[in-house]
Amino acid sequence: MGLLDGVLGNASKIDPAKIQQEFSQILAPEERVEHAYQLIRDYFVFTDKRFVLVDKQGLTGSKVEYHSIPYKSITHFSVETAGTFDLDAELKILISSTAAPIQKQFNKKLSIYEVQSVLASYVLK
Numbered sequence: 001m002g003l004l005d006g007v008l009g010n011a012s013k014i015d016p017a018k019i020q021q022e023f024s025q026i027l028a029p030e031e032r033v034e035h036a037y038q039l040i041r042d043y044f045v046f047t048d049k050r051f052v053l054v055d056k057q058g059l060t061g062s063k064v065e066y067h068s069i070p071y072k073s074i075t076h077f078s079v080e081t082a083g084t085f086d087l088d089a090e091l092k093i094l095i096s097s098t099a100a101p102i103q104k105q106f107n108k109k110l111s112i113y114e115v116q117s118v119l120a121s122y123v124l125k
Contacts, residue, residue, distance in 0.1 A: 014038045019045055023052075026066055035118050037104070044104065046118055051093075053102065069095060071122040076101075079116045091115055 019036040020027075027033075028049060035046040041056040051074070053067040076094040089112035092101040106112050 012038055014043065016045075019043070023047075026052075035115075037106075037115070039104070046122065051119075051122070071125070073097070074119075074123045077116070077119055077123065079112045081112055091119075093119070 014036045016033040016036050020033040023033060023045070027047065031047050031049050033045055033047050037044055041061050043054050045052040045054065049071075051069040051071060053069070055065040055067065057063040057065065073096045074093055075096045078092045080090040080092075082089045088105045091104045091106065091112065093103075094101045106115065
């Protein structure tokens with residue numbers, strides 16, 4: 001991921017094995033990380049059991065909030081593909097207990113269709 005992509009809010013795919021190690025203390029027994037995407041220091045993760053938003057806070061990023069969302073709590077999601085002039089694709093996820101959607105932007109290097117397919121495979125079970 002380039003620095004410019006991060007500054008512009010674009011997510012890039014990261015290795016799930018790396019996140020599996022980092023998440024070892026918060027994962028349930030036998031839970032595994034299957035997909036992960038990063039925004040500068042923050043990232044979000046699809047496990048086989050839940051969706052996790054990771055918010056690294058402060059200058060050093062040593063304070064971390066892990067926001068776990070069970071897939072059954074996701075009531076609606078949408079994707080907006082990149083256009084000719086708007087180079088970013090966007091994913092919006094609505095959670096049953098909140099009015100505002102979670103929004104993440106992706107650059108053209110990452111297929112928004114892949115991310116939507118991953119989310120659909122968990123939510124539509």
